[in-house]
Amino acid sequence: MPDSVINTGQVVHVSVPGSIMLLGEHSVLYSQPAVACAVDRYMRVQVELLTSRDIVVESALGPYCSHLDNLQESISHRFLVEILRRWRETLACGLKISIASEFSHTVGLGSSAAVTVALVSALRAVCGLPLDQQEILRSSVEVVRAVQGRGSGTDLAASVYGGVIAFDADTLQVRRLSSELPIDLYYAGYKTPTTDVLARVAEESVRVPGVVDALYRLMGDVSREAITAIKADDLSQLGRCMNVYQGLMDALNVNDAVLSAIVYGLRALPGVMGAKISGSGLGDCVCALGDAGAGLSGFERIPVSVSPVGVSVDVFPR
Known part of the structure; x- marks a missing residue:
């Protein structure tokens, strides 16, 4: 250099x-x-x-x-x-x-x-x-x-x-x-460090290794389907993929009651096509796809849009 x-x-x-x-x-x-x-x-x-x-x-x-x-x-x-x-x-x-x-x-x-x-x-x-x-x-x-x-x-x-x-x-x-993409974020009010979440998942996976490996493969399949949906500008299908992936995150045991309340509260809004945890889980944010309108009361909204440019x-x- x-x-x-x-x-x-x-x-x-x-x-x-x-x-x-x-x-x-x-x-x-x-x-x-x-x-x-x-x-x-x-x-x-x-x-x-x-x-x-x-x-x-x-x-x-x-x-x-x-x-x-x-x-x-x-x-x-x-x-x-x-x-x-x-x-x-x-x-x-x-x-x-x-x-x-x-x-x-x-x-x-x-x-x-x-x-x-x-x-x-x-x-x-x-x-x-x-x-x-x-x-x-x-x-x-x-x-x-x-x-x-x-x-x-x-x-x-x-x-x-x-x-x-x-x-x-x-x-x-x-x-x-x-x-x-039309996205919206809601903050749970707390965050578990990613390294701590990964350690917990690793500890749990030892007990049911075959099941967790299968979950990862399913997650990959859902991500590939979501990629196809984004390229086709099929937001409804992308929303379905997000909802399915949320279920897999729950199965991985990184969901909790507060995150579930945000997810299901957002999904109940007429303009939202899908909602899931964004990040490793056990706190932090939930991402909604679509127009949340007036939003979800009781939780902190973080207004964001996609940045088309990087560094x-x-x-x-x-």
Whole structure:
């Protein structure tokens, strides 16, 4: 990689959309396809070069200050630290990194994925490398898997490419399906970390391994049917697929009473064609397909639309 080519009189601005899972939760980790989309809530990262080798970060998660050659660990900024560790031999100087988000990290819109994509893209720009979506995705997936131990990369792919996508976690293949879908999100009011949910599912699967493996295959079949429906612009069929997938999530034991109340409340609305958990489950969000009208009372609505664009990078004078 080349050394830094952006000078201290320039600033790199990166914008990355958040993301949600539409179908493929859990099964995507077992060689099944996933469907996801970028949403119009954005992570924005600004990077300036310093004359020193210092790293100075401003973020809603708290400040972070360290030295590029001796990076201090940070739970809140663990993805950022891992990225910097991979780039420190290439960077000619330190950085001031400012992170601003239009969505909270407590809501499942892929904040960790978005900030990872943003910083990888920013450092590529600093070093004069092109906006290569597949390379940004590959590098971002490596970072997330190094930090978490596992991760499909579906949220990363949606944030990189934008729109509605189909994703294969084994090959990192991304297929663009559409630029829009009528979606709505409702937040359960709490969120169980994905790693905790995966651990619980893994523990349960030991007791009935054949059944869980069959569930993953069924989930894959439903995701493939949903991909066909999106490509055909058949929203009614997509809604049916979402409802079926919700049943499989319930069978996987990642549903709960609050999520069920949101799902069935949304399905009762005349403009909603389907509703299911978005994400790993045991809290977080439910996604509705269609027009929820005045909405579902008693639960927090998170207004979102599909973002047709993914990561974008600009360089400006300071």
